[in-house]
Amino acid sequence: MTDPTNDHRTAQAGPGHTGGGPPAARPATGPEQNGHGAGPEPGRGIFDKDLLDRCISCGFCLPACPTYALTGEETSSPRGRITLMRALETGRLDEDDPTLAEESSFCLGCRACETVCPAGVEYGLLLEQWRDHQWRGRHRPWLARLLMALVSRPWLLRLQGLVRRHARGGGSPAAKPETGPADQPVSLMLGCVERGLYPKVSRAVQQLCPEVTVPPGQGCCGALHAHNGDSRTGAELAEALGERLPGTVLTTAGGCAAHLAHHLGRDRVEELSEYLDRDGRRPTGQVTVDGRRARATLQDSCHLRNGLGVSRPPRDLIAEVADFVELPGADRCCGAAGTYSMLRPSDSRAVLDPKLEDLDRLDVDFIVAVNPGCLRQLQQSLRRRRSRVRAVHLAEFLAMASGPGTGGGTGSREL
Amino acid sequence: MDRTDLARDLAAIVGADHVRVDDGALAAYARDATPLFHALPQAVVLPGSTEEVAAVLKYATERAVPVVPRGAGSNLCAGTVPLTGGIVLALTRLDRILEVSSEELLARVQTGVTTARLADAAARAGLLYAPDPGSRTVSTVGGNVATCAGGLRGLKYGVTRNYVLGLEAVLPTGEIIRTGGRLWKDVAGYDLTRLLTGSEGTLAVITEVTVALLPAPAETGTGVAYFPSLADASRAVTDVIAAGIVPATLEFLDRKCIVAVEEFAGLGLRQDAGALLLFGDDGDARAVATHLGRIQEVCDRAGALEVTLAEDVARADALLAARRCSLPALSRLGSVTVLEDATVPRHRLAEMVDRIDEIAARHDLTIATFGHAGDGNLHPTCVLDPDDHEAVDRTHAAFAEIFAAAIALDGTITGEHGVGAAKLPYLADRLGADQVALLRRIKNAFDPAGILNPGKLGS
Missing domain, CATH: 3.30.70.3450 (Alpha-Beta Plaits)
Known part of the structure; x- marks a missing residue:
């Protein structure tokens, strides 16, 4: 404990008086570099001060961070990134500083740091504010811009559906919402990516939960925007979707669930596994492979687990229809991280690779995902590896157990 | 010394990938877990071997560039803040567990292995690494040795120093030494293992640690x-x-x-x-x-x-x-938490607690206290708003009184966090002038150029 002004004096007086000649290096301390001690710095208004002040730099987040695990460097840890954010906010670092650009993009945004932070730092929100600034206008990666433009156009989303058979299936139009068990209408959100890439997922949900309605004209929930430097549009899209989907919003994407819950309120949003779990509904049947009960594991969705605290329900559901085996580090990001796998493919693979090795050792038939991004990441990399493990979405997996339908049939393991 | 020259010379030793001189990296390594201390280095170096550490130190001594060794930067005494710039020597790449021996009841690890990883490796062999500092998931074994970290099991099991059997360390002048070894009994020479334990990176850079393990309790x-x-x-x-x-x-x-x-x-x-x-x-x-x-x-x-x-x-x-x-959780009460670890003989704990309450009240401060009751090690933590300058001043005044009170009760200014830059002003009160002078002579014997962690112990 030293007075911060003392701190400067010590520093400027130079070191090692008694230990020999003073080092030649120029003392680098000065009031302008002194964080809190130098007094309130005006701030650029990029970050919410309360959010930024929460961090006390204890470093408890370091072991939870996948990018810190890759580099071992402070700059790529949550604590280091918050130090960078503070330096940006106070003007100690230039707005165009290359390290700021690199680190705001290198972060996966998995929010694993939040779960181990005793101080309650809301890192996910800080990252959104950081990227809002860092990726403003033309600074945003072109691929992210393209994706955001695509999903902001509902007619394009509908077009995808026409091309790939409509994810809504033949089923119930929204005109007459049926009520769920809690006497509250339940609206299935189709998801902008999922409906195009994985239309079977929504159909599987309709098979499992016939009470849900699928309102037409759904847009993107805005999570993509919020995670890619446009949190305002992210919020607007979430609000708009909230108005189009009456009652409980049921989603099959952990990332969308966390984003919507933040904007619409936690009680309006449910991810599939928690929805099924809340009702105590148990899936029927079982998934078999070559006549025996299948072995399956789960890859958590980071935002579902770290943002919404949902980790047990999907495991319980899988265990009902197959032999569940826990994947070591299932709670760590798979490297998909929204657009990350497209924007930073080699880092994404570096994050994923140790997980695939663990998966090889596990000897399972299926790895179940609860988010389309994770599903895509796992499917692609398992195919590349010529792995016999098949990645499926939870909805499909449960539908597979309950009988013929969208899941590809009981026991089917065809790729 | 010019930043680009420094970067070029250091890159020749450790490779360009492991030298950082960008403003962002310097900002990130300008602080550790201690609030209110902050100073920019000129370069961050992440060596990959003991030999690279030796080459960096030799170079730094020749050029009189300060070097601040750093593990995870979780210390609470500003022990790794580069007060006078120079090189931050981040040892996180030296992260291999070299051996765990259940026959010899010991483990040998590189300096950057986290405490929890060592403990887990020991547990897998049915053994216990007893020291368990609160930051064990984050902190490195090298950092634990450098600060002689304590923890929750101190009363029955002691602290880090009771488990360090041997060290590999690099002197500021570049020589690699091995102290102690695999022996429980070894009195050949001054006990340099003990001297380096708790030396806070001011005498040598610890690169490898051999620790004693115990059979895991049933x-x-x-x-x-x-x-x-x-x-x-x-x-x-x-x-x-x-x-x-x-x-x-x-x-x-x-x-x-x-x-x-x-x-x-x-x-x-x-x-x-x-x-x-x-x-x-x-x-x-x-x-x-x-x-x-x-x-x-x-x-x-x-x-x-x-x-x-x-x-x-x-x-x-x-x-x-x-x-x-406890500490980070307390920050929910206010964004700056100034934590100290005044320690008193156990039977005077109640007296010390009363004194802290009285001092906090007199200075109109929120001081929460937790700690290791078994060994008299208190953690009075002042929670405040960083923008309230007056409160920051009152905090400094209060802690000066708390340190004085601890010394008056036959206690000490720090039980386990270390002196660092944060408590250096109070060190003479605890040790007296003769001991402080002796510390300086010891420092000078190890580090004639005064490059290692200047502004801390021995300075």
Whole structure:
């Protein structure tokens, strides 16, 4: 404990008086570099001060961070990134500083740091504010811009559906919402990516939960925007979707669930596994492979687990229809991280690779995902590896157990 | 020295990928976990071998560039803040566990292995690495040795120094030395292993550590007692030890800490109590049950509001984890937490707690106290708003008084966090002028150019 002004004096007086000649290096301390001690710095208004002040730099987040695990460097840890954010906010670092650009993009945004932070730092929100600034206008990666433009156009989303058979299936139009068990209408959100890439997922949900309605004209929930430097549009899209989907919003994407819950309120949003779990509904049947009960594991969705605290329900559901085996580090990001796998493919693979090795050792038939991004990441990399493990979405997996339908049939393991 | 020249020379030693001179990296390495201290280095170097460490140090001594060794940067004494610039030597790449031997009951690890990884590796071999500082998931073994880290098991098991058998270290002038080794008995020469343990990176850079392990205890048990006040809890601690029990864990939290920890961990802790005493023991199952039962009786007699035993291992682990996160959890009360670790002889704990309360009240400050009751190691933590300059000043004044009070009670200014830059101004009060002068002569013998961690111990 030293007075911060003392701190400067010590520093400027130079070191090692008694230990020999003073080092030649120029003392680098000065009031302008002194964080809190130098007094309130005006701030650029990029970050919410309360959010930024929460961090006390204890470093408890370091072991939870996948990018810190890759580099071992402070700059790529949550604590280091918050130090960078503070330096940006106070003007100690230039707005165009290359390290700021690199680190705001290198972060996966998995929010694993939040779960181990005793101080309650809301890192996910800080990252959104950081990227809002860092990726403003033309600074945003072109691929992210393209994706955001695509999903902001509902007619394009509908077009995808026409091309790939409509994810809504033949089923119930929204005109007459049926009520769920809690006497509250339940609206299935189709998801902008999922409906195009994985239309079977929504159909599987309709098979499992016939009470849900699928309102037409759904847009993107805005999570993509919020995670890619446009949190305002992210919020607007979430609000708009909230108005189009009456009652409980049921989603099959952990990332969308966390984003919507933040904007619409936690009680309006449910991810599939928690929805099924809340009702105590148990899936029927079982998934078999070559006549025996299948072995399956789960890859958590980071935002579902770290943002919404949902980790047990999907495991319980899988265990009902197959032999569940826990994947070591299932709670760590798979490297998909929204657009990350497209924007930073080699880092994404570096994050994923140790997980695939663990998966090889596990000897399972299926790895179940609860988010389309994770599903895509796992499917692609398992195919590349010529792995016999098949990645499926939870909805499909449960539908597979309950009988013929969208899941590809009981026991089917065809790729 | 010019930054680009420095970068070029260092890159020639460790490779360009492991030298950072960008403003962002310098900002990130300008601080550790200590609030209010902040100074920019000129370069960050991440060596990949002991030989690279030696080459960097030799170079730095020749050019008189300061070098600040750093592990995870989780220390609370500004021990790794580069006060005078120079090189931050980040040792996180030296992260290999070299061996765990159940025959010899020892482990050999590189300096950057985290404490928890060492403990886990030992546990897999049925062994115990006893020191368990609160930051064990983050902190490195090298950092633990450099600060002689304590922890929750200090009373029964001692602290880091009791487990360091040998070190590999690099002198500031570039020589690689190995002190101690694999022996429990070895009196050949001055005990340099002990000298380097707790030397806070001012004498040499520790690159490899050989630690003693113990057979893992068969059973552990944990319980919680609530008291009307911290002073009551402190008296119960004295009674427990007087009853002839030396439990593995005796930790306490005051009411402010209980509330903050409960908010993070949601363990159902009782928030109307003035203090919580967390106790635990390990060993043979019968002995553990007997000890916990007796502690329960003693606490009841000492006026505990309630005493309960944790029903299972998961609950016990959750309680210990909650206790370890007391400090960051307290930051929910205010964004700057200034934590110290004044330590007094155990029987004077109650007196010290009263003094802290009185000092906090007089300076109009919120000071929450938790700590290791079993070994008299207190963690009074002042929670404040960083923009309130007047409060920052009052905090400094209050802690100066707390240190003086601890010394007056035959205690010390720091039990386990280290001196660093934060407590250097108070060191002479504790050691006296003759010892401070001796420290400087020792520092000079190791580090004639004065490059290693200047502005800290020995400066």
